[in-house]
Amino acid sequence: MTGQIPDIVTTAQMRALEQRAIAAGEVSGLTLMERAGEGVVKAIIAHAPEANRAVVLCGKGNNGGDGFVIARLLAARGWQVRVCALTAETLSAGQIPVGDAGENARRWLAAGQGVYPLTAEAIRDGLSEGAVLIDALLGIGQSRSPEALLAPVHTASAEFTRLTRVAVDLPTGLCSDSGRWLCDAPFRADLTVTFHAPKPCHMLAEGPEICGALEIAPLGLRPEPGIPLITGPLCNLGKSGGHKFSHGHALVLSGGSGRGGAARLAARAALRIGAGLVTLGCPRAAIPENAARLDAVMLTPVDTADDLATSLSDPRISALLLGPGLGLDARAHALVDVALRDTRPCVLDADALTLIAGDAALRAHLHAGCILTPHGGEFARLFPDLSARMRGSGGPSRIDAATEAAQELGVTLLMKGPDTVIAGPNGRCALHAALRERAVPWLATAGAGDVLAGLIAGLLARGMPGFEAAASAAYLHASAAQVFGPGLIAEDLHEAIPQVLRGLIAH
Template structure:
């Protein structure tokens, strides 16, 4: 993955010391409407499994019953629109937000404005994925500090069309693309793929190659990316730096898939994490 994310470093980052649940952060995962809450529930389950002290789903009224019927350890709050989200974020114990999975572009755009230029301070750390990335549109100016963008290739092309349009080769690699995108966005960019690149605005970058002995073709399944977004959000809530959170989550995501093996579906990934963490020591 990266020279500064050794097994010892990863073990130290993921160690969970004694403390109250709020010492380990509170993640808010925003859902879509009725029939579209599954992606957010996957992300929320992953955030809880990776050690966030609390995880709350923020759902519109029409989806509250659907969520309540599917969750136990997760908390649930009604978030109908921007006013509800702004009021909920007055609770400063919420220190990480996952925005995008299954939300729908219109809802994502309305809610992303609250944590973008909506004046919420201190800014919670935010993972933007899926519909949240589409709602952002082309990125032309730095985003608030502490954000992590998690595009696949198509989403990257919508966020950074000029960077994506340049043909990759010896003088312009996927690493160069991600670095340039992170510098423009002012935040960490995780460009997904078998050769995932994670770049920070200061030029640091890591490559996670899930190829060869680490190939996990069964990760190409609906919801796997939502789990990755939740892992990052959970680690951000635990106060890992954004680059470290993204790197550690990417490694854990693949390790969980490898531990489970063929036949994997997205729901299996959070449940495989305890075994991965035990093996890490």
């Protein structure tokens, strides 16, 4: 997939787009199916230029209908094509289903072609080394395990080592909206050709692992806004003129002696990303330790809620961060309480999230300037019911769950994971997908989350709105890891940020 990636559309959005175009008389379902088949054939030829033999696995629905179009178009190019269909028996008995898929089955049969059953033997006999195996069993309509359906496919294809496996729209065994597998052994594609726009499963959770290369075939439908992929910072990061106070002042609150590392990582990140000033607020007893480890970050004693209130009387403090290394004691609770009664932008991470999860009174003070950055465990503590639903079959995707959670709390929420979902209080959502060169597994290292929280706080301090700050920080965080590469530890992220910024600001 190259060039500008269109917004992601959910299954419901895709069906609505198609239905609207058909209802408006702009296009027929049959034409859409033909275009879908043409797109897949074009991608197959580009991907496997030497191939001239295919087995097309066709299901009962419209994904199967696409399969019959693909079979017809490949056969017209001189390919040796075998269709193995779930409907082989009824089709062979002359019973053609109504609808677009039925019409394409009819056209295939009318061309004098046969339809084989979906058995291991029939599939194997249609294949040879170098052939293309096309999965048109199930598409966006799948919601339950297709294990039985796939068993003969796995048995047959295991006998070959050089097949090109192509998924039509999405691999069978993958939930289109959540990216979760619907069975233990889904179809594993080398190439997935989807239509109009990527679906969440191509970007989320375990989906990318089984999609292979992703191609998007146009259907001629009008583009509509969906869920954008974050492919760069959402605001200008350059600095022009002014003095240090023109670029904001972030206040990071830390725990006691021996617990300051996480907050120091966050504070340095806030400074690196361009906040004019960053102050670390820690208990008086922890000042020597922090002073020995920090130079450009300033220090202020914050032992009590009153101390924090005094710090906040400085109107130049433009953003707060609480959580990394904050602790879960009474002081930490009191600091979160004071911070939330203030209306300044506030990042809540780590221990602050645990405190909020356990106290409805704190939760009640959350406001639209808050940015919560939970990982899976913290999300489960904050939203046990939603989290349990996510784990269930047919449950909400990470995109849907983050959107629901952000709206429920009226905050911006950044859900951490290999794919990072950012959801705003008004239903806005964006995704940073860990795909290909943006997959940075070495970010799974102690302290990386603290750096991310610090980047958000720094951008907030500079005046960036919450959603933009969270989305931009997710991008910059992954970019820094990408620039540094293997062996990364959290401290290295700070050192890589200038290189990332140089690249972005130069453009």
